[in-house]
Amino acid sequence: DAITQLERVQSEVAKRVKAGAAPHADLYRAQANLAEKKLVLNDVGYEIDSAIQNLAAQWGEFQPDFAAVKxxxxxxxxxxxxxxxxxxxxxxxxxxxxxxxxxxxxxxxxxxxxxxxxxxxxxxxxxxxxxxxxxxxxxxxxxxxxxxxxxxxxxxxxxxxxxxxxxxxxxxxxxxxxxxxxxxxxxxxxxxxxxxxxxxxxxxxxxxxxxxxxxxxxxxxxxxxxxxxxxxxxxxxxxxxxxxxxxxxxxxxxxxxxxxxx
Missing domain, CATH: 1.20.1600.10 (Outer membrane efflux proteins (OEP))
Incomplete structure (x- = not known):
């Protein structure tokens, strides 16, 4: 959700920079915020994979046959x-x-x-x-x-x-x-x-x-x-x-x- 929001922000800032209504620094900060959240999401992805492996192990399975839980x-x-x-x-x-x-x-x-x-x-x-x-x-x-x-x-x-x-x-x-x-x-x-x-x-x-x-x-x-x-x-x-x-x-x-x- 944060990435979706920040992508929209980056797009909006880019429009204002192109129109000369905002400095390029705003765009750089928006891009940095988006890149930071993508990095966080990538790290969380590894944590989720590890959690799925541990959950499968609790059920006596070495290799999980599922990719997510609800x-x-x-x-x-x-x-x-x-x-x-x-x-x-x-x-x-x-x-x-x-x-x-x-x-x-x-x-x-x-x-x-x-x-x-x-x-x-x-x-x-x-x-x-x-x-x-x-x-x-x-x-x-x-x-x-x-x-x-x-x-x-x-x-x-x-x-x-x-x-x-x-x-x-x-x-x-x-x-x-x-x-x-x-x-x-x-x-x-x-x-x-x-x-x-x-x-x-x-x-x-x-x-x-x-x-x-x-x-x-x-x-x-x-x-x-x-x-x-x-x-x-x-x-x-x-x-x-x-x-x-x-x-x-x-x-x-x-x-x-x-x-x-x-």
Missing amino acids: GSLDVPEQPVNLFAIRERLAQNPNIQLFLSEERLAQSKIDVARAEAKALWRFNAGVRRHEATNDYGVVAGFSVPLGSRDRNKGKVMALSAEQAASRANAEAMRVRMEAQLSNYVRSFERYQDSEAALKQDIIPRIERALKEAEKAYKLGKYSFEEWNSAQRELLVAQATLLDLQFKAHLNRVEIERLAGVAI
Whole structure:
């Protein structure tokens, strides 16, 4: 878009120079501006080729079978429901890992406590008496002593392990909620900034540029003044693109934390 605009500018300046209404310096500056933008576009072309190669590699393809991707950079206008997303945090794999460790520790505690219980053992058999050359049936039972403290240390250690897993899960949840809240606020700020640029700032700069072009053609504005208005528009458009790019990266982080599309 910038190149198309600057080509038109160069053509207009060339007409005024030919008519003797503008100095050759204006034409040289217009030509330099156009050449600079073409160089930028060429560099961006290499970046796009590299990005396409990387994208194909993520899909397991060495050689891309596509030359472009389609999509909209516009930031979604609908607000992000922070409370609904926070409810999904409990399903995050990182938190689930700690919760699984807590449940595993509880299972080990149950086993250790079961092992610590008094195990009554019953035994029976036949015994031969040598003195009388007789046989008799014998029976008995035994109760382990000190069973109350059996596995006490092991249970305490497992309880500490369980508490640590629970504390880690809670700490992870708190950190992730804080991160999520920050990402959502940033996303909302990007939404507001995009709306301001698209609906207010850029349209005003475009109107100012049209007036500057009219004034230049009438000889009321210098080329530098017209060129300044052009630069303002290009900067505003580039700012919008950068803002939209950051907004989408921010959205990706929200979805990564919550595990849900917004």
